[in-house]
Amino acid sequence: xxxxxxxxxxxxxxxxxxxxxxxxxxxxxxxxxxxxxxxxxxxxxxxxxxxxxxxxxxxxxxxxxxxxxxxxxxxxxxxxxxxxxxxxxxxxxxxxxxxxxxxxxxxxxxxxxxxxxxxxxxxxxxxxxxxxxxxxxxxxxxxxxxxxxxxxxxxxxxxxxxxxxxxxxxxxxxxxxxxxxxxxxxxxxxxxxxxxxxxxxxxxxxxxxxxxxxxxxxxxxxxxxxxxxxxxxxxxxxxxx
Amino acid sequence: xxxxxxxxxxxxxxxxxxxxxxxxxxxxxxxxxxxxxxxxxxxxxxxxxxxxxxxxxxxxxxxxxxxxxxxxxxxxxxxxxxxxxxxxxxxxxxxxxxxxxxxxxxxxxxxxxxxxxxxxxxxxxxxxxxxxxxxxxxxxxxxxxxxxxxxxxxxxxxxxxxxxxxxxxxxxxxxxxxxxxxxxxxxxxxxxxxxxxxxxxxxxxxxxxxxxxxxxxxxxxxxxxxxxxxxxxxxxxxxxxxxxxxxxx
Numbered sequence: 001x002x003x004x005x006x007x008x009x010x011x012x013x014x015x016x017x018x019x020x021x022x023x024x025x026x027x028x029x030x031x032x033x034x035x036x037x038x039x040x041x042x043x044x045x046x047x048x049x050x051x052x053x054x055x056x057x058x059x060x061x062x063x064x065x066x067x068x069x070x071x072x073x074x075x076x077x078x079x080x081x082x083x084x085x086x087x088x089x090x091x092x093x094x095x096x097x098x099x100x101x102x103x104x105x106x107x108x109x110x111x112x113x114x115x116x117x118x119x120x121x122x123x124x125x126x127x128x129x130x131x132x133x134x135x136x137x138x139x140x141x142x143x144x145x146x147x148x149x150x151x152x153x154x155x156x157x158x159x160x161x162x163x164x165x166x167x168x169x170x171x172x173x174x175x176x177x178x179x180x181x182x183x184x185x186x187x188x189x190x191x192x193x194x195x196x197x198x199x200x201x202x203x204x205x206x207x208x209x210x211x212x213x214x215x216x217x218x219x220x221x222x223x224x225x226x227x228x229x230x231x232x233x234x235x236x237x238x239x240x241x
Numbered sequence: 242x243x244x245x246x247x248x249x250x251x252x253x254x255x256x257x258x259x260x261x262x263x264x265x266x267x268x269x270x271x272x273x274x275x276x277x278x279x280x281x282x283x284x285x286x287x288x289x290x291x292x293x294x295x296x297x298x299x300x301x302x303x304x305x306x307x308x309x310x311x312x313x314x315x316x317x318x319x320x321x322x323x324x325x326x327x328x329x330x331x332x333x334x335x336x337x338x339x340x341x342x343x344x345x346x347x348x349x350x351x352x353x354x355x356x357x358x359x360x361x362x363x364x365x366x367x368x369x370x371x372x373x374x375x376x377x378x379x380x381x382x383x384x385x386x387x388x389x390x391x392x393x394x395x396x397x398x399x400x401x402x403x404x405x406x407x408x409x410x411x412x413x414x415x416x417x418x419x420x421x422x423x424x425x426x427x428x429x430x431x432x433x434x435x436x437x438x439x440x441x442x443x444x445x446x447x448x449x450x451x452x453x454x455x456x457x458x459x460x461x462x463x464x465x466x467x468x469x470x471x472x473x474x475x476x477x478x479x480x481x482x483x484x485x486x487x488x489x490x
Contacts, residue, residue, distance in 0.1 A: 076404065076408075079407075079413065080407075080410075085412065094412070096413075174400055176375070176398060176408075186387075186398055189379035189398075190384065190387075
């Protein structure tokens, strides 16, 4: 067996092009998913059963079915109905790019909503009671206390979910998108060097993962900075000054 | 040893070496049985299709006693080398890689590429600028699109031919580029009713031939002669017409 390094070098620009699309898909759908997850999680922690039921059904569906099936249903499935093809949605749904963004966002929203629900429920009761005692209204409490605290609590597992989505985004290649995996497979179909090209693609995925892990470390520090202050010795508390 | 004796001994040895290749006029032929309409297993559980009809016609022409067996695609060339059968008639394209391992006869049909588009569409193979064209990834059609039309049109590659057909039906694609003969089969199906071939076929020099073992030169020659004969006497044309309304030679 011969190992061809020059195949990797020759196709590196195209792989990076694919990596850029992968990054775009993950970050864009991750942001939309997070925005969707907040109302879903808040509905999940409601006292009223009928409000809880809607996000429960949503989360049950999107967590219980494979991402591949979801992306096929939205890309190939929706296009089989003439109602959709004649509707105003078609210019968006005919594009594989938007189908991927929509599917990934809906999928990740279900997982983030569950993470966020757990985080909200694990905020110490005293903190919320203190906010109430100060006379905070619910929206203010949400903005100042509940969501910032919940984000801090869920940040490690949220980083995990983003990494999972990074790898899940490889499924975009099944709907003709040339993301990192799609680009790698297209190159391999031509060069017949699967080991070299998949290795190169794998290394790029690792680098993206490493960057995401780093980003979430920073975010975690920021959201949970109140827990770190004894070690960081803020200046105004330092007896030397 | 006198010269005369030497000659007769040589003939005898030659005869014993050559005869097994003809195998007492018993020829075993392998096909796949999973590539309609070329080779498939029909409702009665028997092998049928264009390849099988060609095999039978050749055997009749050679006056040989033939036995056609089904063999999985992956093992079809190893099985020939292992003498499980003497020839492969299974829509095998002539490729340089295969030619190193087996001997090919003259071709018995040709594959070409063609565009498929909706019956009402304005798609014209001569004006491809800005069009969206699909094909299956890792196929000759896919490579052809990338190499020749990648700069002009948008090329989309699919994991399976069926997915490309789905996107043609949904209107995401203006056309697909495909192997002509399997596409013809799809056009006959219910889903394919709204579509048709567009433009001339694109010749990609993909010739389909019969494979025999490299050392069986005599068998190869006999098959070539029989092939020539059935083409000349019209048998080939009759078989062709049974499956396709155009010549696939």
